[in-house]
Amino acid sequence: MAAAISSMQKLYALHGPSRSGALISPLVQVSSTALSIQSSRLRFGASFRTRLSSLGSSGGGSKLRGCVGRSTSTGVSGSTTSGEKGLRELISKAAMAVPAVHEAWLYYEYGPAKEVLKLEEIAVPEVKPDQVLVKVKAAAINPVDYKRRTGYVTLNSPFPIVPGYDCAGVVVKVGDAASKFKVGDEVYGMTSESPVAHPKQWGTLAPYTACEDKFLALKPKNLSFEEAASLPLAILTATEGLQKAGCEAGKTVLVLGGAGGVGTHVIQVAKHVLKAAHVTATGSAHKTDFLKSLGADEVIDYHTVDYTEKPERYDIIYDTVGEGPTKGLKVMKDGGVLVSIATRDPTYRHVVAASSEVLEMLNPYLDNGAIKAIIDPKGKFKFSEVLQAFEYLETGRATGKVVIAPIA
Numbered sequence: 090m091a092a093a094i095s096s097m098q099k100l101y102a103l104h105g106p107s108r109s110g111a112l113i114s115p116l117v118q119v120s121s122t123a124l125s126i127q128s129s130r131l132r133f134g135a136s137f138r139t140r141l142s143s144l145g146s147s148g149g150g151s152k153l154r155g156c157v158g159r160s161t162s163t164g165v166s167g168s169t170t171s172g173e174k175g176l177r178e179l180i181s182k183a184a185m186a187v188p189a190v191h192e193a194w195l196y197y198e199y200g201p202a203k204e205v206l207k208l209e210e211i212a213v214p215e216v217k218p219d220q221v222l223v224k225v226k227a228a229a230i231n232p233v234d235y236k237r238r239t240g241y242v243t244l245n246s247p248f249p250i251v252p253g254y255d256c257a258g259v260v261v262k263v264g265d266a267a268s269k270f271k272v273g274d275e276v277y278g279m280t281s282e283s284p285v286a287h288p289k290q291w292g293t294l295a296p297y298t299a300c301e302d303k304f305l306a307l308k309p310k311n312l313s314f315e316e317a318a319s320l321p322l323a324i325l326t327a328t329e330g331l332q333k334a335g336c337e338a339g340k341t342v343l344v345l346g347g348a349g350g351v352g353t354h355v356i357q358v359a360k361h362v363l364k365a366a367h368v369t370a371t372g373s374a375h376k377t378d379f380l381k382s383l384g385a386d387e388v389i390d391y392h393t394v395d396y397t398e399k400p401e402r403y404d405i406i407y408d409t410v411g412e413g414p415t416k417g418l419k420v421m422k423d424g425g426v427l428v429s430i431a432t433r434d435p436t437y438r439h440v441v442a443a444s445s446e447v448l449e450m451l452n453p454y455l456d457n458g459a460i461k462a463i464i465d466p467k468g469k470f471k472f473s474e475v476l477q478a479f480e481y482l483e484t485g486r487a488t489g490k491v492v493i494a495p496i497a
């Protein structure tokens with residue numbers, strides 16, 4: 090029995106107290122081997138029960154701001170649990186143990202990242218009935234994060250705001266009405282229904298984030314958490330926009346801004362999923378080989394060539410840089426379609442919506458490598474380096490995505 094308890098104790102990884110004494114990351118690691126422990130007559134001693142109970146306790150909260158702090162409980166009482174069923178219940182309940190507080194990036198006012206974005210202790214979000222709580226392993230940042238932080242998003246949530254829409258991580262708690270996932274599932278997704286119209290107050294630049302299960306999909310098995318986190322907002326924007334434009338086999342597509350977070354996926358999805366006949370992308374000359382490796386048939390260096398002076402006309406113009414309604418329309422075929430994600434003109438504007446169905450449709454292409462997660466060579470930043478990550482993203486020169494990992 091001592092050996093069994095010892096192996097059980099190894100399952101519970103405490104990472105030490107925060108500055109205020111709160112447990113920062115007492116995420117319980119439950120492995121499948123634990124579930125196979127034969128324990129029909131197992132009894133747990135008092136010290137083990139005490140240790141389990143301590144998983145849910147928190148001495149933090151002195152610096153809590155923005156939402157009400159609360160203590161958590163593992164749901165493990167002091168009573169003795171016996172038998173394999175009891176062990177399973179114990180593991181299941183203990184796996185839901187989360188800290189009351191975590192250190193998240195947040196801001197209380199609009200402004201530049203260096204002035205307003207801070208790493209602060211705050212309550213872990215409550216989980217609504219249709220939500221799951223995700224232990225965030227990796228997140229990604231998008232231009233909408235800095236546009237929102239500077240006041241561009243008019244339909245905003247209250248302050249403070251934890252930025253971040255993209256995440257990949259592990260489900261650690263399941264709401265009463267959320268049936269899609271179980272504790273331990275590895276998931277990814279865009280956690281706000283719409284980054285502009287319905288932005289969540291508590292985003293993904295935090296160790297834990299709460300999200301409706303309908304917005305999340307199982308992480309493609311062959312992708313790392315970082316790769317998965319780089320995808321949701323960008324690949325959803327790309328795919329939904331192409332679908333709206335009627336992209337299908339035989340169509341010709343011009344991608345204005347092929348090298349960005351969205352553009353790299355427009356090229357891949359148009360070519361490898363929707364089977365466009367020909368994909369042209371604009372980008373800097375030194376990115377030509379890279380864009381061709383994604384599936385672009387032709388790359389136009391927008392610094393030196395004016396594509397409106399070329400004879401080619403396209404069925405679909407996918408604009409990620411904002412010039413679609415002016416220059417792009419000049420090279421559209423009669424009956425063609427322009428979608429722009431960088432204009433406010435409602436005639437052409439396409440806005441992303443969270444959709445696990447689209448991610449699930451794409452998962453096989455991601456798993457077999459037909460579509461690749463594109464992380465900028467300089468674009469992986471630690472959780473402590475979020476300010477530098479925004480500084481880099483805001484240059485507008487990133488190739489693919491900027492990701493934040495690992496997240497403590």
Ligand SMILES: NC(=O)c1ccc[n+]([C@@H]2O[C@H](COP(=O)([O-])OP(=O)(O)OC[C@H]3O[C@@H](n4cnc5c(N)ncnc54)[C@H](OP(=O)(O)O)[C@@H]3O)[C@@H](O)[C@H]2O)c1
Nearest residue numbers: 232326346348349350351373391430439440441485486487
């Ligand atoms: N409406 C929506 O739902 C939605 C969703 C996602 C994004 N967006 C918006 O769409 C825009 C693009 O997002 P993103 O994540 O792809 O941004 P991003 O990753 O920051 O885009 C950077 C890329 O844009 C390229 N680029 C810049 N100016 C260009 C130009 N004139 N011609 C061709 N390429 C150019 C750069 O390539 P070079 O280094 O070669 O210049 C760089 O690789 C942003 O304004 C974002 O807010 C909207």
